[in-house]
Amino acid sequence: MPSFDIVSKVDMQEVDNAVNQTIKEVEQxxxxxxxxxxxxxxxxxxxxxxADDYKLQAIVEILRGKLVRRGLSPKCLDFGKKEPASHMAVRQRIAIVQGISKEKGKDLVKLIKDTKLKVQAQIMDDQVRVTGKKIDDLQEVIQALKGADVDVELQFVNLRS
Known part of the structure; x- marks a missing residue:
């Protein structure tokens, strides 16, 4: 039976490269x-x-630009709250989202069911597997999810016929 997996993976080497490029630009x-x-x-x-809130926002914008240039979506970043640090500085922790959470998985399954195609979707750990009798239905699901506004970056892998 044809199937594919929906995952959300981030290439950490590309994130490392984007961070290093951001550091260089900030220094210059x-x-x-x-x-x-x-x-x-x-x-x-x-x-x-x-050093201050303005500089934090500028660094975040530089980082977003570097990520996009390296083919990574800014959706993979989960911004924590800004915290005050010593000497009037500001600190922010940005988590890198890997995998699809249970809540996001449920939202994806609901989106897939709303397409009214004859496919089944099931949540498996940090990914969602979609199976159906026709590969064309699976491709329609992929197109529908690409067009949908989802909070995480999605990749479609292991398309089997």
Whole structure:
């Protein structure tokens, strides 16, 4: 029976490259001269320490641009709240979303059922498997999900006929 999997994976090497490019640009920009700013990549998050709120927003925008240029969607970032740090600085933790949560999985299954196609969708850990009798139905589901406004970046893998 034809099937495919819906996953949300982030290439951490590309995230690392985007963070390194952001660090280089921040070090070279004139409006950041003489201020203390740090960007670090942890296992599953990016930690930004900026001199003030304006600089934090500027660093986040630079990071988003670098991610997009490397083919990653900004949807993979989950922004934490801004926290005050020492010397009037601001800190923000940005989690990198890997996998599809149960709630998002339920939303995807509902979207798939709303297409009224003869396919079945089931949540399996951090992915959703879609099966159907016709491969054309599966391709229609993929197109419907690509057109839908979902909060996570989706990839469609393991298309089997």
């Amino acid at each position: 920009r004139f409006d950041f001269k003489g201020t203390h700013n740090e960007i670090s990549l942890e296992k599953d998050a990016i930690l930004i320490l900026a």
